[in-house]
Amino acid sequence: MSAFGPALFVSRADGTAITEAEQSAILTRIRTATARLGLPRAVPRVYDYDGYQPLALGVLLYSEYGYQHMPAEVREDQDQAWADQSRLVGAAVDSQIPSVYRFTASTVED
Numbered sequence: 001m002s003a004f005g006p007a008l009f010v011s012r013a014d015g016t017a018i019t020e021a022e023q024s025a026i027l028t029r030i031r032t033a034t035a036r037l038g039l040p041r042a043v044p045r046v047y048d049y050d051g052y053q054p055l056a057l058g059v060l061l062y063s064e065y066g067y068q069h070m071p072a073e074v075r076e077d078q079d080q081a082w083a084d085q086s087r088l089v090g091a092a093v094d095s096q097i098p099s100v101y102r103f104t105a106s107t108v109e110d
Contacts, residue, residue, distance in 0.1 A: 003110040005063030006082030007047050008089055010101050011056040023049060023057050026093070026101070030059050033092035039085055047108060056104070061086065063110035079107045 010026055012018055015077040016024070027046060034042035039061065049060035067078060090103030 001065055002068060003063035003065050004067035004107055005110055006061045006086045007052075007058050007106050007108040008061065008086040009056040009058045009106060010090070010093075011053065011102040011104075013099055013102050015055065016048070017055055018057050026057055026060045027059060028062075029096060030089055031091045033089045034061060037065065037085075037088055037092065039089070047110075052106075053104065058108070060108060060110060061089065067107075084108055 006044050008030065010018070010030075023046070027044060030044045034044055041062040041064070044059050047060040049057050052058050061082075067075060070078065086105030087103070090101075090105070094101065094103065
């Protein structure tokens with residue numbers, strides 16, 4: 001059984017690659033943002049870099065089981081809730097360092 005959860009994909013607005021040091025700093029900012037926002041179950045970790053989305057750091061905020069067994073309409077609601085959470089985290093990071101990064105939310109399989 002697979003777990004699924006919300007992921008935030010972060011890419012540079014200028015389209016250049018994100019260095020490892022920068023990836024670490026982004027992850028720290030995302031962890032701080034999830035704590036400040038009080039997201040339950042949030043334990044952000046790197047999902048991938050440059051795999052799921054080109055030149056983007058994918059950060060899985062958290063994952064949980066049961067998603068794949070939900071009816072389609074419930075999954076759609078869950079996807080929207082997770083996207084909203086991811087956007088809040090992205091906005092919190094962007095408020096600290098405006099216009100440096102672009103943020104995309106997605107549901108991913110862990």
